[in-house]
Amino acid sequence: MEAILQTTIENFQPKRGKVRDVYDLGDKLLIVATDRISAFDVVMANPIPFKGQVLTQISLFWFDFLEPIVNHHLITADVAKFPSPFNKYEKQLAGRSMLVKKTKVLPIECVIRGYLAGSGWKEYQKSQTVCGVKLPAGLRQCDKLPEPIFTPATKEDLGKHDENISFGRCVEIIGDENAKYLRDKSIEIFKKASQYSESKGIILADTKFEWGHTSGKTILIDEVLTPDSSRFWPADQYQPSRDQESFDKQFVRNYLESINFDKSGPGVKLPDDVVKKTSQKYVECYERLTGKKFGFRN
Numbered sequence: 001m002e003a004i005l006q007t008t009i010e011n012f013q014p015k016r017g018k019v020r021d022v023y024d025l026g027d028k029l030l031i032v033a034t035d036r037i038s039a040f041d042v043v044m045a046n047p048i049p050f051k052g053q054v055l056t057q058i059s060l061f062w063f064d065f066l067e068p069i070v071n072h073h074l075i076t077a078d079v080a081k082f083p084s085p086f087n088k089y090e091k092q093l094a095g096r097s098m099l100v101k102k103t104k105v106l107p108i109e110c111v112i113r114g115y116l117a118g119s120g121w122k123e124y125q126k127s128q129t130v131c132g133v134k135l136p137a138g139l140r141q142c143d144k145l146p147e148p149i150f151t152p153a154t155k156e157d158l159g160k161h162d163e164n165i166s167f168g169r170c171v172e173i174i175g176d177e178n179a180k181y182l183r184d185k186s187i188e189i190f191k192k193a194s195q196y197s198e199s200k201g202i203i204l205a206d207t208k209f210e211w212g213h214t215s216g217k218t219i220l221i222d223e224v225l226t227p228d229s230s231r232f233w234p235a236d237q238y239q240p241s242r243d244q245e246s247f248d249k250q251f252v253r254n255y256l257e258s259i260n261f262d263k264s265g266p267g268v269k270l271p272d273d274v275v276k277k278t279s280q281k282y283v284e285c286y287e288r289l290t291g292k293k294f295g296f297r298n
Contacts, residue, residue, distance in 0.1 A: 003035040003047040007092050010085060018043050019228065021056070023086070024102075024174075028075065029088055032097045033223070037227025037270075037278070039252045044267035048249075048275055052096035053296040055226045059098070061290050062224040065196065066189060071219040073100040073212065095296045103221055106174055109153040109162050110182050112190040116143050116203040117231060117244070131164045133258040135290070140240045142205070148190050150183040155210075181218055182211055193225050200288050202247070203232035204239055227285050247285035251277045 005008045014021035018038040023030040034170040035047035063074045077098050079090045120130040131151035152170040153162040171179040186209050194204045207230035210222040227248040237245045255274045283294045
């Protein structure tokens with residue numbers, strides 16, 4: 001199966017994000033996860049085979065797993081059930097696309113952190129806070145937090161960095177009721193997913209959720225708990241006070257740092273070994289989380 005950098009559907013022009021091609025079908029959207037990969041908010045020149053299918057299949061797994069506690073936007077991932085002409089493009093869309101409800105998107109990235117990593121660790125060293133949330137003294141890099149914390153961010157356009165904001169600012173943007181619901185439900189989902197992940201030997205360090213309004217309900221949208229939206233660490237290799245091994249694009253980031261990539265402009269062509277290792281990590285994450293063999297390889 002060929003890797004796909006972008007989809008082409010006759011008479012339809014998608015909105016292309018860093019990874020996804022999104023087709024607007026009126027009251028529905030068709031979301032296609034391509035094999036594009038971005039790092040430092042720059043899309044690289046070559047694809048990562050199977051990445052789009054992995055992201056979609058992991059999202060489908062979590063939508064099903066979380067159904068008892070949250071409403072979501074998924075209608076179907078069966079290409080044969082897509083409206084015409086999309087149902088005729090199975091070669092491009094199989095395994096990597098979802099037909100979903102269109103919603104009024106709430107303009108907040110709901111970031112939940114269970115461990116002290118990334119930008120949170122950098123901030124903690126300066127101020128003993130993460131996004132303004134005061135934390136205990138003496139925590140080490142990648143330590144588990146006493147409780148998961150909600151650290152919202154603004155949703156920015158392609159090419160711009162999301163901005164961390166306080167809970168108070170979140171209330172100003174979307175209102176008190178919406179902000180409290182998103183905080184409480186996001187933490188609830190995180191805890192449930194963390195418990196499950198740990199049973200599979202994977203630590204869910206942090207993640208981000210997106211939400212939308214439709215028919216008077218607030219529902220979970222976009223991708224859910226994937227290696228692109230989350231930090232997943234192998235539990236058997238976990239050790240605080242250092243960076244962790246991870247099931248994501250770390251091979252890509254490490255390579256770019258090694259060549260002093262300036263984190264702007266056009267993406268570079270990644271070496272074959274970096275592409276292969278990254279693809280293997282994505283597939284391994286799917287197989288360990290779901291307990292199933294990945295079914296889209298040649």
